[in-house]
Amino acid sequence: MASILGKIFGDSPKTAAVPKAFTVQVDPLKFGLSTKPDGPVHIELESLKQKLTKLSSNVENNLMLSIRAATKKNLELAASAFQFDEEYIQKGKFEVEYLTLAYTSFQGLGEEHLKIVEDARMILLELERMAQFALNIADKTPFVEFANVQELHKDEYGLKPMGDITAEMIKKAVEAFVSGNAKHASETIAMMKEIDGIYDKAVLKIKAGVTDDNIISLTGILSILNHVKASADISCDIARHFC
DSSP states (O other): OHHHHHHHHTOOOSOOOOOOSSOOOOOGGGGOOOSSOSSOHHHHHHHHHHHHHHHHHHHHHHHHHHHHHHHTTOHHHHHHHHHHIIIIIHHHHHHHHHHHHHHHHHSOOOHHHHHHHHHHHHHHHHHHHHHHHHHHHHHTGGGOOOTTTTSTTOOTTOHHHHHHHHHHHHHHHHHHHHHOOHHHHHHHHHHHHHHHHHHHHHHHHHHHHOOTTTHHHHHHHHHHHHHHHHHHHHHHHHHHTTO
């Protein structure tokens, strides 16, 4: 557990090697799939919600880890984002996908329960997109330069606060589904205004300062900003289903 928390909060791993494909270790036999609900349906669906919540938390963590890696130009930290994705996010996506597909396709659920599973699958697909955005951010690490690379989570384009807000938006959007509380959904959408403000200010700064010497770095930073903003946009898309 300590090693995992270290990856999330910034400890550098021992290696910068990016994991190879087809190494995700999962066992669908452990998912308890059946053509009929294994016990009361509401208990089965509550377990699904918990797994989706865990997955969203891992996506939030990796987004912040990738932002930290890029803003600190830490290649080992960037590699750990790929490792975290493989070990935790990929496994979580695999399990939730199997559960949602089996429940909707083979169990003959009633309309109310079927909607819950379909909403969970919609969120899964959106989390998959955000998880990939985090890796896209990590990919930019070797090519971007920030003025305050030695200062914890500090950069001149507001990526740290932008990432913090986006992570909270992801959390609230999923919680709106899990709890059925529309307040979380409306709060998620309201937070987008602050994201837009940070993003617009950063883009203006980038455009005003670009030269032939720094265009590669600033293009990379613009890409990171776009990926973070896109994750916030997706959070709002999720939230709108539960307003």
